[in-house]
Amino acid sequence: MLKLTGINVDLAGNRVLRDVECAFDRGTTVGIVGRNGAGKTTLLRTIMGLTKLRSGEIHLNGTLLSALPGHARAAHQIGYSPEDRGIFPTMSVEENLRLPCNTLKMSKRDIDTRLQVVLEVVPDLGPMLQRSGSALSGGQGKMVALGRAIMVGTRLLLLDEPFQGLAPRLSQLYTEALGRLRNLQPELCVIITESNIKLLGDMPDYIWTIERGSISLLHSRTEQ
């Protein structure tokens, strides 16, 4: 479904992604594991069109995603939860959740329907809807960033180190939310980066490792 071929990315004159070749299927949960500075964030940002390709192509189903500017990519039902959460402090939680759908000019009715799905998947967001984006703990911000990604990510979800720094209780809630999402949207492809493989538990169907910008398949669940 999502296919990266011959991806090379340079940042400040350094090669940060090297000859990346990988494919991710619909209906799978994929872990991408690598230590600090390995290139995990750059890989997700590259899929979102937030970094410039030196070479290579990214296909999503029949679309040459890499030919589209970043702002046009979310319209292909890709949700992205960045490492730094990216919650707008001057907006309420609900406004933060609605924002990517508004940007895509979805109808109010469709956005309302989507919000109900998000509240079903992440019920802990319900009591927080009117809270200011500036009044969230780091962990709560991660839950909001997950909800916001789910609002538009009906085909592909990119989660950058969601478990990093999350208290055990919130990690548990986050994992349960992903389980509910899996059941509700079995066709969804979920890509989760982490530096600590243990934080992914038994969630991923496949695990790729990334080291100095090179990616390789570690194993699939059937091989474990």
Ligand SMILES: Nc1ncnc2c1ncn2[C@@H]1O[C@H](COP(=O)(O)OP(=O)(O)OP(=O)(O)O)[C@@H](O)[C@H]1O
């Ligand atoms: N804007 C930038 N300009 C120059 N170099 C960068 C930039 N962003 C990242 N890099 C470099 O690219 C490499 C990969 O960084 P990246 O943030 O993708 O790694 P990461 O695997 O997400 O690390 P972490 O676990 O710390 O989040 C690092 O060597 C980093 O220093």
Ligand SMILES: [Mg+2]
């Ligand atoms: Mg990172």
